[in-house]
Amino acid sequence: MTKAFEKKGLTKKSENISDWYHDVVLRAGLAEYSDVKGCMIIKPHGYAIWEKLQSVLDGWFKEAGVQNVYFPLFIPMNLFEKEKEHVAGFSPELAVVTHAGGEELSEPIAVRPTSETVITKKFADWVQSYRDLPMVLNQWCNVVRWEKRTYPFLRTSEFLWQEGHTVHVDKADATRMVMLALGWYEKFYREHFAIAPYVGIKSNSEKFAGAEETYSVEVVIPDGKALQAATSHYLADNFTKVFNVEYSDEKEEKKLAHQTSWGISTRAIGGLILVHGDDSGLVLPPAVAPQQVVIIGIAGKEAELEEKVVSYVSELHKTLKDVGVRAVSDVDFRKTLGYRINEWELKGIPLRIEVGPKEVEAKSVTIVRRDDFSKHQMNADLLSVEVPAVLNFIQKELLKKSEEYRNALTTDILTYDEFKKVMAEQKMFIRAPWCEEADCEAKIKEETKAVTRCLELDRVEEVLSDTPCVHCGKPAIHKWLFAQGY
RNA sequence: CGGGCCGUUGUGUAACGGUAGCACGCAUGAUUUGGGAUCAUGUAGUCCGGGUUCAAAUCCCGGCGGCCCGACCA
16 A cells, blocks of 8 residues: 655645645635635536436436426515425525615515425415326425525535425325435435435424424534435425315315425535545545546656657547546646646545556556555556456445444443533534433533434334433433534 | 634735735746656736725725634524
């Protein structure tokens, strides 16, 4: 294994993860700040990751019969205000248009923070019969939430996401949809982002404003904090009763439809950066890397060698294209070797192939893995078989590492003294018995900053007896995951 | 939204109220090239709006933006 080389001007992840994060976002060319508070310009390298996420998830959606639509960015205030909990939850962060066309508007228009209201209103027109159900729609769009404190990707004033909105005949069918969407998100994180998340149900105080139940994917960040990385909500008839989404069933009885919504946003990319990145910059899993391979040409000491290297690189480039790897060749000899290597390392390209006079001579290549910097020689004839195999291996290794550190950053605790100690000394995910009362949860948050993240799906059945709540001592019902949020 | 720090060329920084300088980058050329190489020449800047002053990057007021802490954050 070759050791990592220091990057000039890049804060070390282990020293200050916050500075490191901002440095990597900028230096890897993922995004830049814009002139409006909390907004960012997503650059090609960052946007390509988003497009990858889109194409994978959209493929799964379509297979399951989801239909894509587009609803307007603007929502009349009166529409937005119809569901009480919803408006109470979102109004503090709402952006509102008061002037347009050079005049003050008679009614202000909200910029959507989410589209339950506009879409449910149309469901009322579109759903008449049980035969119209389920209606399963999705849109890829931007939303605006005026957060007080922002970070690139993790919490921006405007962000890109996908919002699924569906209506069903009953709770059972809606719940199937909620779990299907949640499963897509979990699968995407594991298989594409190579991140092992926790998946579970949110407590009452943490659920979506207007939802009956909220399920979420929670990512453990290496500093021990939690990132809510995707959500899936069962909305029951909370919105359908307000907007009168009724259908006639087989017996000609009028019934309210049961509803779901689910989403994943550009925040996911923030999680990806934080989980896999290292002191040398970004580390991308091959499955979502804009380019999986970079071939770097090393010029020889004599001019005629340069030509040979260039033609060798283009030969290899073609071989890799033939096996479906998105390769980029880099034979720009104006920059020194070290400069070019550092650039591609910062950008997190999973595999680097170095070719110089030695490789041309031996018909071999030198391949270097980004995730562990290991370096080996390989016969060029084996490239088309070996490169996909190595990429596949890297993908699995990253998931394995992610699972290991997730487990290392999770601890089971029974006493509040230990709980406080962990949150004060080294932040972690804490799995602890809880009485499931909101007051108790609020006190824990006040005293330790930790909030409930979720009740893991595989622990819902595991009802405790004779176990006191970690905080108040009353009988606990389940073991919940607690952590400080991002 | 409260507290703190801050805003000078593409980036990082310097300048007592008095000539805006340095480094990196970028451009051109040359020498280089197995981990951010060297030299020469060139390029480009005081966040925005007011005010004080003979004179403002510098002082004052307001705004906008960034980072940290807090509150807030389905």
